[in-house]
Amino acid sequence: MVAETRAAPAFTIEQFLPFRLSVLSNRLTRAAARVYSRRFRLSAPEWRTMAVLGRYGAMNANSVVDRTAMDKVRVSRAVARLTAAGHITRRIDPTDHRRAILDLTPQGTTTYQQIVPWLRAVQDEILAALDDSERHALETMLAKLEQTGTTITPTRATAESDD
Amino acid sequence: MVAETRAAPAFTIEQFLPFRLSVLSNRLTRAAARVYSRRFRLSAPEWRTMAVLGRYGAMNANSVVDRTAMDKVRVSRAVARLTAAGHITRRIDPTDHRRAILDLTPQGTTTYQQIVPWLRAVQDEILAALDDSERHALETMLAKLEQTGTTITPTRATAESDD
DNA sequence: GCGCGACGGTTAACAATGTAACTATTCCCA
């Protein structure tokens, strides 16, 4: 029944790194999202936008794009909803009328400050499974994978004779 | 400008684990998807379904759900498209008429066997950034995080006074 | 053997996301 082959071990998707990371990150993101979605009705893109504004202060949408790895459409939509909800303000940059400068409102700042400790707790809970050296190793590996991840371009299979 | 506070360090989303994993896994999944989407017009759920059938042989949709961490709706749609494309067969289980037994067709098997080596190459390329001990550590940590990830339920923030 | 809760899977309705085309503004240089 198993499409096992002579030379290579079976390809097992449960062990395939992108698959594992995808499942894991979905679960963790979901756990984190409960913090801000339940009580504050924020989506992940919305929270991410507030998070960078809360951390770094006012900036335009493009800077949010750069810091959050979201595309500009997602940011644009998040901004629209956040503005409507009164969490952020949006004013045209007087020096460049294409840009809009975003910033947290007082209400948005309060919300931000309420959410942060909960997310810290989530991260602590995640990392509780690891000891100090493991946490350090995780940091190192993530940094490395984040580097290589950018250049993955499968150019040639190593064993087309996998039949 | 920065919403920095006395006691706690600033909350920086770029360092928040669920965020980092989400960005990383998106990029890796995308890199992997290029392999099967370009040439074979398969989506991720479709490939995942083929992958478990190729690895473990015929099974019903629920077993695919269990092995792929996809919900049943996604599997159902993937199965519909794969059947239409001639990659898999679907026959009612004679011993239980609620179930349908899925299996790769010869064409599906061929496709599967063509894709596998490319995905191996992708994984090798990703792991090339790490040395042997790091790979081992990654394996250990993923296993641990996959365990805890299931039970994350933020119950109490540690520092509500983060204002 | 029959009725009712559970199971396997599909369909339907809706929200979120991605891709591409588009508008408005600014940059830059011929």
Add this chain to the structure above:
DNA sequence: TGGGAATAGTTACATTGTTAACCGTCGCGC
């Protein structure tokens, strides 16, 4: 200085994901 290329952001449309309701089948107690 004026006109094309680049930039910032939005809108429109197609695809995908999520949730809930649904249908047929099975298991099981009565």
